[in-house]
Amino acid sequence: MKQTIYIVWSENNNLGIPIVDEQHRGIISTINSLHYFMQTGQSGEIIKPILIMLEQYTKIHFKTEESILERVNYPDLENHKKLHNNLLAKTRNFIIELNKSENPAVLLKFLRDWWLTHINIEDKKYASLVKSILNI
Ligand SMILES: [Fe+2]
Numbered sequence: 001m002k003q004t005i006y007i008v009w010s011e012n013n014n015l016g017i018p019i020v021d022e023q024h025r026g027i028i029s030t031i032n033s034l035h036y037f038m039q040t041g042q043s044g045e046i047i048k049p050i051l052i053m054l055e056q057y058t059k060i061h062f063k064t065e066e067s068i069l070e071r072v073n074y075p076d077l078e079n080h081k082k083l084h085n086n087l088l089a090k091t092r093n094f095i096i097e098l099n100k101s102e103n104p105a106v107l108l109k110f111l112r113d114w115w116l117t118h119i120n121i122e123d124k125k126y127a128s129l130v131k132s133i134l135n136i
Pocket of ligand 1: 080084
């Protein structure tokens with residue numbers, strides 16, 4: 001079977017804030033692992049720990065990002081946090097519903113679209129403020 005990487009990281013996804021970019025790449029890489037194991041038809045026993053890993057990584061990443069945004073007094077922080085909390089609730093739900101889940105492709109597509117849109121639209125809104133205040 002031909003194996004392809006689900007989401008190829010593009011330099012355009014970088015914000016220029018090293019720790020944030022590093023974590024974004026890590027999250028995308030975790031989604032790629034999830035894709036690999038789903039595509040090869042692995043059972044929930046394999047898939048569930050990866051989803052839990054993704055959830056934990058997402059939590060740590062959002063904490064990192066939100067603490068940076070607090071430091072720079074990002075004016076839209078509350079809305080940004082809501083977007084984060086919403087995704088965390090959905091990720092939790094995926095874990096709970098894993099056994100009943102219809103089509104893994106739907107889950108993967110949701111995660112891919114959410115993350116790429118969030119990084120390229122929502123996160124890019126704060127990038128220049130953070131870089132100028134933190135001198136990056
Ligand atoms: Fe974010």
